[in-house]
Amino acid sequence: MPNPYLPNWEYIPDGEPRVFGNRVYVYGSHDLAGSDRFCDYKLMVWSAEVHDLNNWTCHGDSFHTRIDRDHESDATWSDRELYAPDVVEKDGKYYLYAYIVGSKGCVAVSDKPEGPFKLVSPYSVSENSEQILKDGLFVDPGVLVDDDGRVYIYCGYLSSYMAEINAEKMFEILQDTYKADIIPVDEPFAFFEACSPRKVGDTYYLIYSPKIGSRLDYATSISPTGPFQYRGTIIDNGVDYPGGNNHGSICQINGQWYIFYHRMTNNTVMSRRGCVERIEILPDGSIPVVEMTSLGFEKSLSPYRLTSADIACVFKGGCYITERNVLERAVVNITI
Template identity: 85%
Template sequence: MPNPYLPNWEYIPDGEPRVFGNRVYVYGSHDLAGSDRFCDYTLKVWSADIHDLNNWICHGDSFHTRMDRDHESDTSWTDRELYAPDVVERDGQYYLYAYIVGSKGCVAVSDRPEGPFKLLSTYRVPDNSAQILEEGHFIDPGVLVDDDGRVYLYCGYLSSYMAEINPDNMLEILPDSFQPDILPVDEPFGFFEACSPRKVGDTYYLIYSPKMGSRLDYATSQSPVGPFQYGGTIVDNGVDYPGGNNHGSICQIKGQWYIFYHRMTNNTVMSRRACVERISILPDGSIPQVEMTSLGFDQSLSPYRFIPADLACVLKGGCYITERNVIDRAVVHITSGCVIGFKYLDFGEDYSSKTMEFTVKVRGCGNKGKMNIVLDHSENGEVIGTCDIGADHEVIHTAVKAVTGRHAVFLVFEDEYSGYFGQFFEGRPLCELDGFVFHK
């Protein structure tokens, strides 16, 4: 399943991946298309069989802070937005930890990993604990159940902190366990938000978003309470793409490690979609940075099947992906100089012809231009063909050079206006891209 790996209409940012049994579950916030704020009042759960990551199932709503047409509210003390939850398992029960904007956070429980979750309580905080743990600051909770049964909570916004949870009730903060600045705000850490703990072997990892908020960085320790050493960046959703905040974590599925994160759509930082990349954890515990791709769980994409525009992982020059409706998405505001990239397409081997065909579906915007099909690098890669873009909605066919092997494919746009009057056409959209396909 390529990126984004959930259906077109679904916006699940801040994804926390967890493997329970033979399924991987993603717990995250829930954005809305066209919203002017982060998240809404509902949490949803998606999952897939670890042996079939191409088929994700929606389990529906799992928790609410407002009543809707099908559910009562789960919180009597607030109706504010739900942010960035986490779920852990202990003794056959699944515990949901939720941050609620400007309100007391809470813990809910279910006997199924998909929920729905039933409220247990707001967090119970000892009288002598820091006020930051109590009212409206329990931000982006990430929870770790250690091998010895002890339970740790990590959270924070602009500064980080941690505390230990009573494993007997999973909601009480233990006295004297609060620890501020578990990750420093100073460089190289530069902590901002989005704590997510994991344990790999004997090493404790904290994945988080630094001040340059389009990244997911990590730090490591030999103890759940630190000190932590800065590790580096795992993924950056702002590289050659309209970036924004980031939140996610690492997960091992059938021996392969992944980083789950989100990317922006609709020319806003509010409409975020779930993405994933393969990563490696080296013998020394380090995680090399990976690039954003169109691949998701796939090893490569077939150029001989229609490639929807919203699989683009490179968007340069001001173009962006937007939702026309719950089915159709396009790259819009394509002007001269824009680049749209897809990584990676496998053209296969042993093709005897010198040419093949390329078909692209666009919506003309009343201007003249052309689209170059470029391999491997948008600036100095090989141009294998060119399409003329007309004024109307159209499907364009052209012959291109036959290629083999695995390549990044870039669509590079130019207008066809020159001379004195060319200045009046600068910045005018050339077309909107729906997608393309190669065929032999």
């Protein structure tokens, strides 16, 4: 599938890709077309068979903070928006980590990677932890289950932090494991938000959004608790395209590495669609920067198939993609 790789009517930013079994799952926020705010009050899950990335299946709603026609709320203490979730597998169970705006975040569990997820608990934090942990916000959580079974959570907005999770309970933050500024705010790191941890071989990666531009940068370490070395930019989707925030991660599918990210539509930074690019991880652990393209999972666009204008990846002079209805998208505001 070219970019965006999900159906045109779906808006899944902040994508965290995970391969479970023979399928790749994307967990992200849920935006609305032309919205004046970030995210929705529900989360959705999409997946594709690893050998057929042209056909994505929607598994429906997976978690809610507000009652709707078909669902009760899964978080009784807040009805705020859900931002940037992550899902990991531990001992045959799938754990969803969610950030609820301005509220205590939570952990939910399912027997299936697509959910639906049932609440386990809000995060539990020891009384002598730092104030940011007492607040229990855990902004944009990214979670790592290490090879030895230990579990770590990485979070942050304007500054980063991490802690170790009790692997038996999966929601309890272990005492005295909090570390601030796991990715510094100073240059060249310039941390802003969107922590996403991965382990490749013996190297720990933290993919994140810096405070400058519409980029995804990364840092590496030989330990899950750092220190991390700044390595550079993976993708900058603000080059010749309407800028905005970025959030995503790397994933290996059938031996090929990809960077999942999002880009803006509808002339707003609050209406984002998921995209993907092929990347390469070199023997020294570095990831050469890639351009934003229209290709998605494809190596090239087919000359025998109609190519929609709304997959264009370069816009200059103020033009932009807009949704006219569920089926139609046009490039508008084109000037000479």
